[in-house]
Amino acid sequence: MPRQDEQNKQIRDARSEQILQAAAQVFARRGMAAAKISDIAKEAGLSHGLVYHYFKSKEEIFTTLVKKASENSMDIIQQANQREGTPLQKLQWMTEQMIESIGSGEEVLLFLIMIQASTSDAVPEEVKETLKMSSPVEVTAPLIIAGQREGEIIQADPIQLTVTYYALIQGLAINKIQWQECPMPDPMMIINIFRKRGE
Structure with missing residues (x-):
């Protein structure tokens, strides 16, 4: 079980990092005010819902x-x-x-x-x-x-x-x-x- 937990944590960390890297690109281009979660999801190649699973809002990102x-x-x-x-x-x-x-x-x-x-x-x-x-x-x-x-x-x-x-x-x-x-x-x-x- 601990090994499974460790693997899950690695997947979560990698996904979170993927979102953050995509968000950095979006914020750099559009600025914080104009950026949308949908832009970040598209840049990361993830669904809207999955991004919300990791972060509550663009402000949190x-x-x-x-x-x-x-x-x-x-x-x-x-x-x-x-x-x-x-x-x-x-x-x-x-x-x-x-x-x-x-x-x-x-x-x-x-x-x-x-x-x-x-x-x-x-x-x-x-x-x-x-x-x-x-x-x-x-x-x-x-x-x-x-x-x-x-x-x-x-x-x-x-x-x-x-x-x-x-x-x-x-x-x-x-x-x-x-x-x-x-x-x-x-x-x-x-x-x-x-x-x-x-x-």
């Missing part, structure tokens, strides 16, 4: 995607912070991971979902709460400040530097969605913007 995107980015930032090395080396590793995920196309739609989540009035209240609780700027700024203290990162307002960093990453993600052949820059090009030059 959107919220799940935002949480997933938020967890992914927080996970990378936390892994970077726990690595050996200087603050700039940690930032470089983090940048490599983000550019690789954008370049491979795996996570690129999640970047767009996050942008929609933070700019659209149509998003559910739960999404707004998730965004408030998990700001990548807040958790990355200490890394920038540590790099400034060690003389590796240019002296400027650390929040402004962190916002600039994420604007670059998000901009690359948007370019990749609009232009699939968009060449991704070497991570060092981004790091060098923040690197303090020798006097």
